[in-house]
Structure formats: structure tokens, C-alpha cells
Amino acid sequence: MKKFNSRATLRLLYLSAILTLFFSCNDDDSEEVLGNWVKKSTFNEEARSSSSAFTIGNIGYMGTGYDGDDYYKDFWSYNIDTNSWQQLADFPGEARSSATSFVINNEGYLGTGYNGDTNEELSDFYKYNPTTNTWTQIADFGGSARYGAVGFGSDNVGYVGTGYDGSDKKDFYKYDPITDTWTEVYGFGGDKRRDGVTFTIGSNVYLGTGISNGVYETDFWVFNLDTETWTELEDVDEDDDDYVQRSNAVAFTIDGLGYIACGEYGGSISTVYEYTPSTEAWEEKTDFELYARKDAVSFNNGERAFVALGRNGTLYLDDNMEFFPNEEQDDDDN
Numbered sequence: 001m002k003k004f005n006s007r008a009t010l011r012l013l014y015l016s017a018i019l020t021l022f023f024s025c026n027d028d029d030s031e032e033v034l035g036n037w038v039k040k041s042t043f044n045e046e047a048r049s050s051s052s053a054f055t056i057g058n059i060g061y062m063g064t065g066y067d068g069d070d071y072y073k074d075f076w077s078y079n080i081d082t083n084s085w086q087q088l089a090d091f092p093g094e095a096r097s098s099a100t101s102f103v104i105n106n107e108g109y110l111g112t113g114y115n116g117d118t119n120e121e122l123s124d125f126y127k128y129n130p131t132t133n134t135w136t137q138i139a140d141f142g143g144s145a146r147y148g149a150v151g152f153g154s155d156n157v158g159y160v161g162t163g164y165d166g167s168d169k170k171d172f173y174k175y176d177p178i179t180d181t182w183t184e185v186y187g188f189g190g191d192k193r194r195d196g197v198t199f200t201i202g203s204n205v206y207l208g209t210g211i212s213n214g215v216y217e218t219d220f221w222v223f224n225l226d227t228e229t230w231t232e233l234e235d236v237d238e239d240d241d242d243y244v245q246r247s248n249a250v251a252f253t254i255d256g257l258g259y260i261a262c263g264e265y266g267g268s269i270s271t272v273y274e275y276t277p278s279t280e281a282w283e284e285k286t287d288f289e290l291y292a293r294k295d296a297v298s299f300n301n302g303e304r305a306f307v308a309l310g311r312n313g314t315l316y317l318d319d320n321m322e323f324f325p326n327e328e329q330d331d332d333d334n
Helices: 006-030
Strands: 036-039 052-056 059-066 071-079 084-087 100-104 107-115 120-129 134-138 150-153 158-164 168-176 181-185 197-201 204-208 220-224 229-233 250-254 257-264 268-276 281-285 297-300 305-308 320-324
Touching (some): 059 107, 100 158, 107 158, 150 197, 197 250, 197 257, 257 305
Parallel strands (some): 100 150
Antiparallel strands (some): 036 320, 071 084, 100 107, 107 120, 158 168, 297 305
């Protein structure tokens, strides 16, 4: 009968534990989540959420919003190249939150929204000319007064749809700046929602997330700007990506890939997901590195993207971060 060698057994157990830890660490490294957030110039004025924003060239434009007490109508630009803010001509409509916006031919359009001082949804719309720093009122939105809608533009026309007018909506309208008219666009087969997001890649606009009757929507759609047709894609939870679903998020595009960041899922969240159109796959990226938040704004020119403002509970925020999706996280640059 062999004699039991306790020291040898302990050595074997110790070696086994070391090898297990080694290979476990290697597995973790191979699945490392990429993405780095770098702190940029803080917004000059009052922290706020539920503002509306759009980007023209390398300039982001942002206005309106709510800070827990007051609704705003001031309007600002953020210069991506110089990392600086500048106050512009005030938005001429009523102060509001949760408005929507789009860009046509290097001019910005902003309208709809909610005025809590009068407790009303809004339908008025305005055009901003960045060359002259002037606003012009255009025809009221073609659908019902609402807030929490999505907006996007092409070279010639703009689109606004979904939102909340006392009930959740799924209709879409097209704005023609030449005739100053809105026309309903049919064909969206998705669910009703408010506080969804869109991002644009080439001629395709991707729409998803949002909430309706307390349920976070999971359907995901693409709208082709050339043919004005909607196509349903895989739901955002098809591959166990349950946490892509959310409301009150921001979305943007970098180098042909789409991103959805922050938002609300039972509370403010900071998770970030990357979408690859060719594979319809979502990949988790590094979380937003400051406060989790909802109702933020995003500026992006297709190559660089920024997320700013928003709120976490009753804390209203004025910070601004740039996202680098292919870099490793670095806590020293925040």
C-alpha cells in the first residue's frame, strides 16, 4: 500500500490553482472590452437634461432643456476642433424640453417638445442658419403636438416620428423645405414608442430602443433615405443582448458603426453598445466613465462622437466626454 504524501499533494493542488488562475486571466484578456472616454470642456451654463442637439460639420449645436426647476430656450455651439463652447442666438420658440431636431443641407431644424410651465405638448418648428446665426419659424409639425420624438434628415428633407402626445405614437412625417410642408410617410411597422434613438450610416437610418406603456422596446428597424422604405432587423435581445434595450439614450456613428449609450433601464445606466450593420451584431463597449445618465445629448461628425449633459435622478449634469471605441480604458484622462 502506497504511503500518502501530504506535502506532494499540497504542491500539486497549489500548482493546479496557479494554472487555473493563469488560464482564467488569459481568457479574460482575450475578451477585454474596448473603449475609452476622455473628458472634454464642461458646458458653460446651467447643468440640464432633455436638451436637443444636432451637428453640422465639426460644430455641435445644443439648446433648450430642463434643470429640475426651469425650462430653457438658450442655444449653444460646441466646436469639436477647439474644444470650446459659444453662446448663440436664443431659440425663438417657447422654452421646452424633449424637443427633436434634424439637419437639411447644413441648416438645423428644431421643434416639438414639452413646456412644463404650461403643461402642454408643442408642435411649432424653427430653422437655424449657422452662417447668419438666425432663426426662422417654419410650418408647424404635420402630426400632433408631442415630445420624445426622433428626428433625422437627408440632403433634401427631414423626418420626425414616434413620441408622446398623451399616448405613444408610431407615425412619421417628412418635411420639405422648398414647399415648407409636412407629408405623412407610411410603412413603419414597428411598435409605438417615445424616447427612442436613431443613428445614420450612409443612406440608412437605424431606429430602436424607447419605451411604451412601461415596456422597453426591443424591435430594431432601418429606414433607407433613398427609397423611403422601412426594413425590420433582428430584435436587440435576439442574442441575449438584453441590456441594449432602454429609453432616453443617445446614439451616434463612428467610422461606419453605430453606438447606443447611457439612458434608462429601471434607472439611469451607463452601458454602451456598438452595432455592426454587415453582421447585425451588437458588441458591448466600455461603460460611460462618469455618472450613469439619461436624457443626455450627443454630437458627432461620423468620425468623432461626444456625449454631454443629462441627469442621474435629481442630479443634473454639465460634463462632456469624447468616446474612442478602439482604445483601452484609461482612468487618468477623465
